[in-house]
Amino acid sequence: MSTSGRGLHGQVLDSLGPAITAGEYPPGSVLRTDELAQSFDVSRSVMREAVRVLESMHLVESRRRVGVTVRPTNEWNVYDPQVIRWRLAGADRPRQLRSLTVLRSALEPVAAGLAAKHATAEQCAELTECALGMVAHSRGHQLEGYLFHDIAFHRVILNASGNEMFARLGDVVAEVLAGRTHHEVMFEDPLPAAVTLHVQVAEAVRAGDAARAEELTRQITVGALEELDILAP
Amino acid sequence: MSTSGRGLHGQVLDSLGPAITAGEYPPGSVLRTDELAQSFDVSRSVMREAVRVLESMHLVESRRRVGVTVRPTNEWNVYDPQVIRWRLAGADRPRQLRSLTVLRSALEPVAAGLAAKHATAEQCAELTECALGMVAHSRGHQLEGYLFHDIAFHRVILNASGNEMFARLGDVVAEVLAGRTHHEVMFEDPLPAAVTLHVQVAEAVRAGDAARAEELTRQITVGALEELDILAP
């Protein structure tokens, strides 16, 4: 599941990364490489590699004679999938989920519009397949099966947009959808309206109707926003 | 300017990172840490730290008995500001600029709409100040001055949206705007229509008119897309 575990430095990151993003070491905190190496019972070289990775994520800054300083939250590389995963695993998961859902609501409609123009025949087929899978699992508490096809659906849309930046958000969307199913709302079957919308988006993309695909996807994301009470009254 | 230069491993990254993103080592290529350390004339520890950073960006994968393998392009962390900078500095700058401009066109209108709801009085003041600065530098080949205020304007919008994910795109937008001014189109003064739109967005945000701010910003981004011939006829 986790990217790390790959070597000792990865294990250190699995522990230290979430600790930092959770605010266990608040911004401004100063850590010392040697102390960390001792407390994790690894060599300094391993700890240095871990610190380098955290530094590349802009989570910390390493300065001579000072130590390793935790940077302010607003400087973190919040698009780094690893950082996203760490934060979603922590206490401010709800806030994180809201930020990402707003992001989705901006991106996915545009991506769907582009997908309607660029999708290959194969991608259209995948899309309808996913939509049918969603329909098949929409009743009777088959939440996991539904989630699986939901994630696949949105991933195909993003890939079919033909835009590299959109395509790479597939993992993020997957995390958001999974988080919603597993921890937040959605204990009941999904709303029939939402399921229908997905089927209609698949149709619109297949028909090459960009405007319609965009509008329908916008309705899907509005639903997602409402579920999190994000829309102001 | 560059984040690196911070230590030996940073210098190695400044050289190796762009080489990889430029395709000098195509995906699938296998590098050996020891050889790299020799060719860069640094110790293995330093080279290992550099490789760890590249690994955290998903640019390479390090496996025992095999070496350091360059990953396929579609697995790279393309939202990493460092990766973006490396790619913008390379040969596929135009393609990169298009991807990012499409991304902007999806995000900024929504961000502007949110800004209209959430912007503080201070942010509104900054915004009008930026807009006025753009007007002041819109004629007579004062492109650098115009760019400066343009970047500041969009940064304020993104920050004022109140959404962390939007806010962190300020640097990306800055790179795109700078790239456009310095290397692509825009050798003449900016179009008067574009300047006017920025002023109107500032007004709409101050007035709290979300729908209008969003629509006006959408017109701005449509202009940016047209400049790059992205919109199909």
Add this chain to the structure above:
DNA sequence: TGTGATGAATAAGTCTGACTTTTTAAGAGT
């Protein structure tokens, strides 16, 4: 009293060499 230079302490940075572990590929034996 304030200010600038000096120097010592500190923690990161760097290098080296020896050793371990995992993984792949070759070769021996059936």
Add this chain to the structure above:
DNA sequence: ACTCTTAAAAAGTCAGACTTATTCATCACA
């Protein structure tokens, strides 16, 4: 042709010595 053993290759890990930049405190001088 197939499996098991073995050897080689490259990353991974560790320990220790040394270097360098930065900060802070002290002290001399204006």
